[in-house]
Amino acid sequence: MRFVGRFAIAVLAVGVGIGAFAAAGPAVAQKRGGTLVQVTQPEPPTLGSYISTASPVGQVAAKVYDGLLEYGFDLKPIPSLAQSWTIADDGRTITFRLRPGVKFHDGRPFTSADVQFSVMEVLKKVHPRGINTFAEVTAVETPDPMTAVFRLAKPAPYIMSALSGYESPMLPKHIFEQGDIRTHQNANNPIGTGPFKFVEWRRGEFVRLDRNPDYWKPGLPYLDRVVVRFIGDTATRAAALEKGDAHVAGLGAVPYNDVKRLERLPNIQIETRGSEMLSPVVELMFNTRKAPFDNPKVRQAISYAIDRKFVIDNIWFGFGRPATGPISSNFAPTGLYSANVANYNVPDGVERANRLLDEAGFPRRADGTRFEIVHDITPYGEEWRRFGEYTQQALARIGIRATTRYEDVATWLKRTYTDYDFDMTSNWLFNLADPVLGVHRAVHSRFIRQGTVFVNGARWGDARADELMDLATVETDATRRAAQYAEVQKIVAEAAPLAWVLEVNFPTVIDRRFRDVIVSPLNIFTNFDRAWRE
Amino acid sequence: MKSGSLGGYVVRRLIQTVPVVLGVVIVNFLLLQLAPGDLATVLAGEAGGAPKEYIDQLRARFGHDQPVYIQLFNYLRNLIVLDLGYSFRQSAPVFDLLMQRLWPTLLLMVCTLVLSLGFGILMGLLAALWVRTWKDNAISVAAIIVYATPLFWVGLMLILVFSIRLDWFPTSGMEDVVAFHEGWARVADIAHHLVLPTLTLSLFYLALYARLMRASMLEQRGLDYVVTARAKGQSERRITTRHVFRNALLPVVTMAGVQTGGLIGGSVVVESIFAWPGLGQLAYQSLFARDYNLLLGIFFLSAVLVVVVNLIVDVVYVFLDPRIRIG
Numbered sequence: 001m002r003f004v005g006r007f008a009i010a011v012l013a014v015g016v017g018i019g020a021f022a023a024a025g026p027a028v029a030q031k032r033g034g035t036l037v038q039v040t041q042p043e044p045p046t047l048g049s050y051i052s053t054a055s056p057v058g059q060v061a062a063k064v065y066d067g068l069l070e071y072g073f074d075l076k077p078i079p080s081l082a083q084s085w086t087i088a089d090d091g092r093t094i095t096f097r098l099r100p101g102v103k104f105h106d107g108r109p110f111t112s113a114d115v116q117f118s119v120m121e122v123l124k125k126v127h128p129r130g131i132n133t134f135a136e137v138t139a140v141e142t143p144d145p146m147t148a149v150f151r152l153a154k155p156a157p158y159i160m161s162a163l164s165g166y167e168s169p170m171l172p173k174h175i176f177e178q179g180d181i182r183t184h185q186n187a188n189n190p191i192g193t194g195p196f197k198f199v200e201w202r203r204g205e206f207v208r209l210d211r212n213p214d215y216w217k218p219g220l221p222y223l224d225r226v227v228v229r230f231i232g233d234t235a236t237r238a239a240a241l242e243k244g245d246a247h248v249a250g251l252g253a254v255p256y257n258d259v260k261r262l263e264r265l266p267n268i269q270i271e272t273r274g275s276e277m278l279s280p281v282v283e284l285m286f287n288t289r290k291a292p293f294d295n296p297k298v299r300q301a302i303s304y305a306i307d308r309k310f311v312i313d314n315i316w317f318g319f320g321r322p323a324t325g326p327i328s329s330n331f332a333p334t335g336l337y338s339a340n341v342a343n344y345n346v347p348d349g350v351e352r353a354n355r356l357l358d359e360a361g362f363p364r365r366a367d368g369t370r371f372e373i374v375h376d377i378t379p380y381g382e383e384w385r386r387f388g389e390y391t392q393q394a395l396a397r398i399g400i401r402a403t404t405r406y407e408d409v410a411t412w413l414k415r416t417y418t419d420y421d422f423d424m425t426s427n428w429l430f431n432l433a434d435p436v437l438g439v440h441r442a443v444h445s446r447f448i449r450q451g452t453v454f455v456n457g458a459r460w461g462d463a464r465a466d467e468l469m470d471l472a473t474v475e476t477d478a479t480r481r482a483a484q485y486a487e488v489q490k491i492v493a494e495a496a497p498l499a500w501v502l503e504v505n506f507p508t509v510i511d512r513r514f515r516d517v518i519v520s521p522l523n524i525f526t527n528f529d530r531a532w533r534e
Numbered sequence: 535m536k537s538g539s540l541g542g543y544v545v546r547r548l549i550q551t552v553p554v555v556l557g558v559v560i561v562n563f564l565l566l567q568l569a570p571g572d573l574a575t576v577l578a579g580e581a582g583g584a585p586k587e588y589i590d591q592l593r594a595r596f597g598h599d600q601p602v603y604i605q606l607f608n609y610l611r612n613l614i615v616l617d618l619g620y621s622f623r624q625s626a627p628v629f630d631l632l633m634q635r636l637w638p639t640l641l642l643m644v645c646t647l648v649l650s651l652g653f654g655i656l657m658g659l660l661a662a663l664w665v666r667t668w669k670d671n672a673i674s675v676a677a678i679i680v681y682a683t684p685l686f687w688v689g690l691m692l693i694l695v696f697s698i699r700l701d702w703f704p705t706s707g708m709e710d711v712v713a714f715h716e717g718w719a720r721v722a723d724i725a726h727h728l729v730l731p732t733l734t735l736s737l738f739y740l741a742l743y744a745r746l747m748r749a750s751m752l753e754q755r756g757l758d759y760v761v762t763a764r765a766k767g768q769s770e771r772r773i774t775t776r777h778v779f780r781n782a783l784l785p786v787v788t789m790a791g792v793q794t795g796g797l798i799g800g801s802v803v804v805e806s807i808f809a810w811p812g813l814g815q816l817a818y819q820s821l822f823a824r825d826y827n828l829l830l831g832i833f834f835l836s837a838v839l840v841v842v843v844n845l846i847v848d849v850v851y852v853f854l855d856p857r858i859r860i861g
Contacts, residue, residue, distance in 0.1 A: 035712045042819065046625040128588050182595060187625045203624075203634050204811025206711050227711040232806035232815055233686075239693050240705045410824050411570045418575070452586045453575060 034533030035225040036514055038524065039237055039249040043204065043230035048187030049169050050122045053129055055251055058166045058525045060207050060228050064105075065169030065192035066527070068096055068115065069160070073276055073521050074333045075433070077160055081110065081170055081193065082148075091155025091476035098146045102216045104172045105197045112142035117173035119150070122181055133162045133437060155474045157481070161277075161433035165194060166525035195221035195529040204230065215529070222532035238262060241509055248517055250274070250508035250524045255382055256317040259507045271508040272319060276521030279328035279431035279438065280506070282311075282320070284391065284499040285416075286424050288460040292371055293424065296495055297360035301353040302424070303344040303499040305398045306391070312502050315386045319507050323500035325493040326443050327485060328431040330503065330521075335478060336435055338486035341493035353398040362399075370399040376415065376425035377406045387426055387501075417453045427498070429454060435485060436473050443492050444469050460497030540852075544845065551841040558837040559613065559830065563606050566826050572598055573623060573824045596622055609830070618834065619827040623820070628831040631816065636835070638708060639812035641724075642804070643797055645732045650739035651790055657740070658747020658786075659779065665752060673744065681741040689734040689807040696730060703730050706809035731808040735801060739793065743786055750782040780854055787854065791847030795840040 040059045046052055049061035068082040077085075082096040102110040119140050123130030136156040141149040150159070162168055170193065175186050190198045193216065196209035207228045211221055229246055231237045238258040240246040242265060250271075254262065262268045284302065286293040293299055308322040321329065322345050331337040346352065362370040375395070377388035385406060392402045402424075407415070415421050432438030441447045441454065445461025465488050472484040493500075508524065510517050513534050520526045574592040593599050597608070612619060618628035661673040680688075697705045708727050709715065715723045754760065755778055763773045802814035813832055820828040851858045 037711060045623040045823070048625060126588075126591075131588060182591075183620070183625065202811065203631060204638070204805075204815055205708055205809070208711070208714075229707065229711060229809070231706050231809040232818075233706075233809070235690050236693060236706045236807050236809060239690075239698055243698050243701075243705050245705050245707075408822055410572070410576045410822070413575045414570050449586050451575075451589060 030222050030516070030530075030532040031534065032222050032532075033224050034222075034514075035227060036223050036248060036517075036528065036531060036533065037246040038226060038228045039231055039240065039246045039253050040228050041230070041237065041249075041253040042232070046187050047190050047198070047201065047207070048184070049166065049190075050118070050130075050171060051126050051128075051182065051187065053127070053167075059251065060209075061169065061190055061192075062164075062166040062194075062522075062525045063196040063209050063226055063527045064190045064194045064198050065165045065171070066102075066194050067163050067165035067168050067170060069163040070526075071161075071164060071277055071433075071521055073273065075161065075277060075331075075521060077163070080165070081115075082163075087160075087476075091157065091474070092152045094150040094152070094159070096148045096150070098148060099216060100146055102193050103214055104193055105191045105212060106172070106175070108172060108174055109145075110170065110172075110193050111145040112140075112148040113145070114170055114173045115148040116140040116142050117177060118169070118171045122171060122176065123168055126181055127168075129162075129432075129437060130168065133159060133168070155476045156436075157476050158434035158436040158473070162437060164277075164433075164522055164525070165192075165527060166522055167433065195527050196223075196226050206230065217529060221527075221529040223528060226528055234258070241268065241511070244511060244513075247511035247514050248508065248524065250518075251506050252381075254507075254509050256315075256319055256507070257382075259319070259509060260317050262509055267512050269510050269512050271510055271518045272505045274508060274518040274521060274523035275504065275506045276330045277433050278506070278521075278523060278525075279330045280504045281323050281328055281429050281431060282316075282387070282501045282504060283323070283427050283429060284424055284501065285427040285458050286460075286497060286499075287420060287422055288458045288497050289420070290423065292360070292362060292373075295360050297356045298362070299496040299499070300342075300344070301356040301360070301398060302395065302400075303496050304346070304349040304353040304356070305394050306344075306499060306501055307349065307394065308345050308501055311387060311390060315383050315390060316502060316504060320502040320504045323503045325489045325500055326439055326498070327435055327489055328503050330431070331435070335482040336485045338482075338489045340486065341489050342496075344493075344496075344499070350397055357398060357400075364399050368399060369401045372401045372403070373423040375402040375404050376412060376422050377404055378426045378428050379407060379409050379412050380428060384426060391426065413453050417455065417457050418451045420450070420457070420459065425457075427457070435469075440469050440473075443488075443497065458497040460495065462491055462495060465491045540849070544849070547845050547848075551838075551845075554841060555834065555837045556610075559610070559834055560606070562830055562833045563609060563826075564602075566829065567602055569824065572596075573826065574598065576623075576823050592622075613834070618831040621820075621825055621828040623823050623825040624828065628828050631828060632813070632831050632835050635811060635813045635816050638810055639798070639801060639805075639814065641728065642731060642735065642801060642810060642812060643794070645728060646735045646739065646797065647790065647794075649732060650736040650743055651786070653736075654740045654743025655747050655783070655786060657744035658749075659751060661744065661748040662751035662755070662782075663774070665748075670748075674748070677741040677744045680737045681745070683737075685734060685738060685803045686807055688737055689730070689804060692730050692734055693807075703727075706807075708809075708811055727808075731804050731810050734807070735797070735804045739797075742793075743789070746786050746789055747782060750785050751778060754778045754782045783854055784851065787847055787850055791844050794843040795836065798836050798839070 040056045042056060044056035044060055046057060047061050049057050066081050068080060070078040070080045072078055081099055081102060083099045084097045086095050098112060104110060119134055124134040124137060136152045136154045137150055138153050139151040172191055175191055176184055188201060195212050195215045197212045199208040199210050201207045209226045211224050231240060234255055238254055241249055241262060244267060259270060263270045286299050288294055312320045324339055325341045327337050329337050357370055364370055375388060375391055378384045388404045392404055395402045416425055429442055430438055442456055445466050447456040448459045449455050468484045468488045472481050475481040475484060506523060508518055515532055516530045519530055573596060574589050597605060621628050621631060624631055657673050661670045664670045693705050696702045704727055709723050760773060763777055798814060801812055802818050805812045805814040817832045
């Protein structure tokens with residue numbers, strides 16, 4: 001019962017927290033009304049967040065769909081469509097009590113049948129991450145309309161971190177059960193229980209979402225409307241924010257150098273909270289099956305050679321923290337992060353790197369170089385190019401001559417994850433809500449899967465680390481789970497199949513007239529129900 | 535020339551376009567097969583990763599698991615009934631997507647054509663009349679500067695000056711998404727949003743047409759028929775408007791016809807800077823997403839557009855120069 005008890009306390013604490021939040025909020029009262037214009041880049045290909053986890057899709061759809069839970073900055077669950085929950089001692093049954101009186105935007109009530117349908121028929125089958133997240137769920141039982149019981153083959157504690165409206169949207173069964181879910185006509189005409197109703201999507205222009213007057217949170221949302229605009233050009237996006245034509249942009253929609261410029265304007269504020277449940281990490285990925293990167297000393301040497309502070313200050317304009325290992329320090333509140341690993345972020349990194357390369361059998365030749373490689377650059381924009389150029393220089397200091405290569409996204413993905421035709425590439429991996437969801441895929445040997453993107457492209461594996469990760473996947477005791485992950489981090493950091501460089505804190509550019517925009521660790525993958533305009 | 539023959543000519547030309555458009559489609563289809571990576575990997579990449587089962591599922595759904603010639607055959611078969619296929623990335627039929635984006639592009643194109651042709655011809659005409667005066671020099675220098683300036687820079691500068699500093703025009707978009715005007719207010723709002731993109735796209739072509747018109751005017755003025763007209767005792771004004779001007783227009787019209795294709799390309803830049811919801815942006819996005827169905831649909835539509843515009847240009851010739859016969 002220890003686990004249940006801890007959750008009950010967490011629920012209670014969060015409840016009190018919300019109360020305190022409301023009372024201790026800004027002295028001015030929240031006002032009703034106003035339109036918030038969010039800029040999202042690029043335009044989402046679809047609004048079906050149950051079938052695509054592309055960032056722009058979630059930025060729009062999370063305003064329409066609720067999840068069973070919400071999350072606080074401490075990553076602990078908060079009641080949402082589920083009022084309360086209990087987890088059985090063996091961790092194989094999770095019972096959710098649903099909130100009564102919740103209605104979908106078409107007026108039909110939300111019940112346990114919708115939960116059952118969403119999880120078993122949609123998320124478990126077609127959601128890119130849901131296939132993994134809900135792999136252990138064998139059934140969702142519906143003893144009554146307000147109770148949903150998850151039956152699990154094995155305990156899966158990470159499920160409790162993956163039930164937000166962004167990650168696991170609750171869909172209306174009566175709409176989505178008809179026809180093929182993969183090409184459903186309501187993908188682009190979403191109907192959920194969220195604070196904003198979908199009105200119109202004009203391609204290439206905007207998505208219009210109007211206030212849901214029947215939202216189940218009394219008095220919310222404050223805003224009349226949220227419009228999500230799509231502006232292809234970087235400079236124009238910044239101009240629209242500067243002029244006040246648009247009010248919120250985040251998750252990389254505005255380049256970091258523009259963020260620094262906008263920050264100085266009187267009508268703009270920059271929020272850096274809101275990456276805690278995404279935990280994006282910038283890293284270098286080595287092709288560990290190919291010389292010279294099959295030698296751990298070479299990988300360690302490069303890990304030592306990168307000056308993380310320089311990269312953070314000059315390329316990411318200060319929006320980040322040094323990364324220490326495979327698990328982001330954002331997991332510190334849950335106890336899963338451990339700093340007790342090989343520390344590559346040291347002042348004498350270059351000397352250590354040179355020593356390691358000498359030991360590895362790559363002495364400097366007459367021209368001062370040891371060997372040559374091609375360094376692939378993640379094709380996600382300017383800061384990645386800068387990072388690639390920096391890496392090239394950092395490697396030159398330890399005698400490695402790197403040629404950089406920048407291709408388009410499709411080509412780069414194929415090269416890295418299908419053809420494995422690379423030496424070393426920069427990479428961008430989100431740790432997500434739990435290591436099982438975001439970390440195992442990069443370092444567990446089960447995830448060496450040719451043709452699947454953003455998995456173990458380094459093709460590195462360690463039997464002991466695999467075993468520990470498998471144990472942690474089903475471990476319901478938080479202390480034991482933390483110990484397992486501490487050892488995983490030690491093993492992986494020592495072997496250095498990747499060089500973890502920085503944990504990015506996404507800056508969100510917000511017009512000062514708008515308040516309470518970022519209120520969750522899910523950044524703007526949230527529903528803006530509490531956002532308001534002065 | 536009988537009016538019946540003009541109608542017959544247009545019909546004949548339209549029939550001739552069929553193999554042209556078909557050829558364009560086939561060549562594009564085959565060329566796109568050469569690009570590395572496919573839609574399934576891009577979708578999975580955008581999603582930040584996906585299991586192999588999911589990617590295989592996608593490929594089977596897209597029909598990418600079949601041989602290329604079968605994919606091409608299926609595409610052509612559907613094309614006959616104007617079924618351009620389904621964009622899996624955008625979760626919508628390609629035809630609907632194209633129709634949504636067509637009219638903003640046409641609006642921008644027509645406004646640009648009218649503005650750049652109208653003012654270009656006028657500027658060229660004036661420069662030719664004022665040849666080797668300071669006015670001619672001013673027009674010519676201005677035309678060269680505008681011609682040499684990159685489109686994206688002009689666009690950004692116009693936003694900076696007229697939108698951010700002076701606050702006369704909105705930065706981007708096609709209409710006000712806070713107000714959502716209706717009726718005539720909406721028309722006025724769209725016109726307001728249209729000013730800067732049209733101006734940006736027009737400036738380049740305006741300069742081109744002005745230079746072309748000036749050169750063409752000067753060339754025509756030296757020809758024998760002008761001397762003849764003058765000998766007949768016609769006034770200089772009448773010579774310019776009746777004879778020289780009409781003949782000088784021919785190369786400009788030809789150029790305008792050829793450049794409609796380029797206009798769609800140039801509008802990619804302008805549409806992206808001003809967030810104008812046209813075909814150009816759609817083409818750009820679908821290329822990087824390897825959304826071939828959509829991309830082929832766009833190629834098909836622009837091929838049709840270019841063919842139609844060139845047909846119009848050929849018909850316009852007849853009215854400008856009676857010596858040209860059709861058929």
